[in-house]
Amino acid sequence: MKEQKNYAVSCQACSLNTLCIPHSLTDEEIDIVDTLVKRKNPIQRNRLVFERGDKFLSLYAVRAGAVKTYSVDQEGNESVIGFYLPGEMFGMDAIYSGKHPNTAMAVENAYVCEIPYNRLEELSGEIQNLQSHMFRTLSGVISSDQQLQVLLGKKTAEERFANFVLSLSNRYQKRRLSPTLFRLPMSRADIANYLGITPETVSRVIHRLQVSEILLLDGNDVQILDLHRLCQSAHGGIKAGMSKTTISAH
Amino acid sequence: MKEQKNYAVSCQACSLNTLCIPHSLTDEEIDIVDTLVKRKNPIQRNRLVFERGDKFLSLYAVRAGAVKTYSVDQEGNESVIGFYLPGEMFGMDAIYSGKHPNTAMAVENAYVCEIPYNRLEELSGEIQNLQSHMFRTLSGVISSDQQLQVLLGKKTAEERFANFVLSLSNRYQKRRLSPTLFRLPMSRADIANYLGITPETVSRVIHRLQVSEILLLDGNDVQILDLHRLCQSAHGGIKAGMSKTTISAH
DNA sequence: CGCTACCTTGATTTCGGTCAAGATACGTGG
């Protein structure tokens, strides 16, 4: 339905996208970095990229399809940690302990790149720009995790879902895909789990947003009809916003 | 009440603690890193270390006291992002954009160190071990943010609070302080906000845990009476754990 | 000593969870 066809990205495009390298590296430096990136065979839906406890050897980046990471507690409950779309990197949480603390699974058939970490670390020592870039990337993950933290701690089901759709929209836009018309690559259950709500609630929220003509869902295809009101929904909606916990600053 | 008196840590101890440098640096390297660390004047309770939007120049580490970071949404609601105890670093979320995305406030009178980031970045380029260490540190923040994400998405008020107390306990223990007897440096309101619940609920949870003789609270002084049962409370309590969302893997 | 900020406790409400059917879509094999 959507233009899902720029799968066959060039190798250079891959490192440019996945490492999100800004304009700060020379062409020569980019070529060196490119030699690091290994493509992997296609990964079937529901197959693992790595599993909790696996030795950490590489960072990964999605080239096509979509990947989720999740943890499993002692009772076997799955907690979805994140979704990764083409051009996005994952596995950075494993640097700390040298083992992957979470499992990564393809939520739809996917291609991923592998970036051997020891080589990346070496190169970062040699190419100052690459080091800076890695610091920024890791910091960016921290920033967005913190925003998610606020989402999960303070927001209603509707706000969570609206924010989620907006996040996907932004991420697709960054990749030059339509920000208003795209596919949800993951199941309702995964979305619900990620947002800390139930699939039933996701369904009901979607229902409401469709009735309000804010968005349209046909299976997993979303169309955002009213971006403005979707943003409102994402930030407390029309419910006469007034401060609850005002700052305790002096 | 507790042994809160190893305030006057040596400068070397400061870099060792705050940067959490493992045994991987030589003494000479440690000395070099130490020259970076600047002490700051004491910061009064409720005074800011930096504010949202401030240019990012340095990372910070708590030397004594405690600091919280928080964001404020359009309606003026505060969201506490994290608490930082002596020996812990904060401000890493600002590397990404070059501006502090959140505000940092002393929750009690505090001393902090400042680590100029441009110098740290330069040194990381020269000292491979330092670079590795920075990568690990940033990754560690990502890991613990992800655990918090699960906490906020899936856990009950009691589990959240129990986990919070255990986290403090572990962090104090790491600093050679008692893991069973310590002070909560922040208000109930801040704890509640951080955990995504209300102060009333925090009060009620504390009440229950005291009745069960799991812990004892006198003002802000906590004593953990039954670590084992506190861990149980933190992980679903006695409520006959059985799997809800079993993994959808193949 | 009195004020203010913080904490606790109780009564009531509510959002979202749980349970239980159905409906729809999907992959597989005949």
Added chain:
DNA sequence: CCACGTATCTTGACCGAAATCAAGGTAGCG
């Protein structure tokens, strides 16, 4: 290409944990 079985999604009725609302109580500070 169609029929069947399984997954997933939706919808409804009911329930419960925690939020909200509303007093009080306590403690630290000028």
